[in-house]
Amino acid sequence: MYKRILLKLSGEVLSGEDKKGFDENALEYLANEIKEVVKNGIKLGMVIGAGNLFRGRELQNVTNSIGDHIGMLGTVINALYLKDYFEKKGIKTVVVSQIVNLPSVRIIHYDDIELYFNAGYVVIFAGGTSNPFFTTDTAAALRAVEMKADVLIKATKVDGIYDKDPKKFKNAKKYDKITYDDAINLGLKIMDTEAFSICKRYKMPIIVLNFFKKRNLLNAILDSGIGTFVKP
Numbered sequence: 001m002y003k004r005i006l007l008k009l010s011g012e013v014l015s016g017e018d019k020k021g022f023d024e025n026a027l028e029y030l031a032n033e034i035k036e037v038v039k040n041g042i043k044l045g046m047v048i049g050a051g052n053l054f055r056g057r058e059l060q061n062v063t064n065s066i067g068d069h070i071g072m073l074g075t076v077i078n079a080l081y082l083k084d085y086f087e088k089k090g091i092k093t094v095v096v097s098q099i100v101n102l103p104s105v106r107i108i109h110y111d112d113i114e115l116y117f118n119a120g121y122v123v124i125f126a127g128g129t130s131n132p133f134f135t136t137d138t139a140a141a142l143r144a145v146e147m148k149a150d151v152l153i154k155a156t157k158v159d160g161i162y163d164k165d166p167k168k169f170k171n172a173k174k175y176d177k178i179t180y181d182d183a184i185n186l187g188l189k190i191m192d193t194e195a196f197s198i199c200k201r202y203k204m205p206i207i208v209l210n211f212f213k214k215r216n217l218l219n220a221i222l223d224s225g226i227g228t229f230v231k232p
C-alpha cells in the first residue's frame with residue numbers, strides 16, 4: 001500500500017467530462033473518493049489542472065505567456081473551490097501556492113507541508129510550476145519529488161496509457177506497464193515529456209488511471225494493479 005501520494009487531477013474532474021465550470025455531482029463524487037483515501041491515513045498532496053476553466057493554448061488572441069498566467073490562476077480558483085467544498089464535507093484541506101498572495105492560500109514551505117500532513121490535512125499545490133509554457137503534469141511531477149511521494153497518480157478520463165489516444169482511436173492498445181523511456185520515445189501524449197523526464201530522473205513511479213470508476217483511486221493505492229504503471 002502506498003502511504004504518501006501526489007494525486008494529479010484533470011480540471012474536468014470538477015466539471016464533468018468535456019464540460020466547463022463546476023458540477024455538484026462531480027464534486028460530490030470527488031469528495032467521496034478523497035474521503036476514502038484520507039480515512040486510510042494516507043498523506044495526500046494534490047495538483048489540479050484547469051481544463052474546466054482555462055487552458056492557455058485555447059485562449060485565442062491572447063499572448064502565450066499571458067494565456068498561461070490565466071491558466072495558472074485557474075488552478076488556484078479550482079484549488080480554493082475544492083478546499084471550501086472538501087472542508088464542508090469534513091476533509092481538512094490546505095492550499096499552498098507561490099503565485100498568489102491571498103489570506104486563504106499559504107506559501108509553499110517544506111517544513112510546513114510536513115506539519116500539514118502530520119495533522120491530517122490534504123495539501124493542494126496550486127498555481128502549476130509558477131511558470132508559463134508548462135502544464136500541471138509537470139507541476140505534479142515536481143511536487144511529487146518535492147514532497148517525497150511514494151507514487152504520482154494521474155487520475156484522468158482514460159483508464160491508462162495507450163499506444164495512441166484512445167479517445168481518438170478505437171483500436172488503441174493499453175499498456176499495463178511501460179518504462180519512462182518508452183513513454184517518452186513513443187511520444188505518448190498522456191503526460192508531458194517534461195513530466196516523464198522529471199519522474200525518470202528521480203525514479204518516481206507513475207500510475208495513470210480512470211478517476212471516473214468508483215474506488216479506482218483507493219484500489220490503486222492498495223496496489224491492486226489498476227491502470228498503467230510507469231517504471232524505470
Ligand SMILES: Nc1ncnc2c1ncn2[C@@H]1O[C@H](COP(=O)(O)OP(=O)(O)OP(=O)(O)O)[C@@H](O)[C@H]1O
Nearest residue numbers: 010011012049050051156161162164165167189190
Ligand atoms: N497515449 C495516450 N494514452 C492515453 N490517453 C491519451 C494518450 N494520448 C492522449 N491521451 C489523452 O490524454 C487525456 C488525459 O489528459 P489530462 O488528464 O491531462 O487531461 P487534460 O484535458 O490535459 O487536463 P485538464 O483538464 O486539467 O487540462 C485523455 O483524455 C486522453 O484522451
Ligand SMILES: O=c1ccn([C@@H]2O[C@H](COP(=O)(O)O)[C@@H](O)[C@H]2O)c(=O)[nH]1
Nearest residue numbers: 049050055056068071072128129135136
Ligand atoms: O506550470 C504551469 C501549469 C499550468 N499552466 C497553464 O495553466 C493551464 C491549465 O493547466 P492544465 O495542465 O492544462 O490543466 C495550462 O493550459 C497552462 O496554460 C502554466 O502555464 N504553467
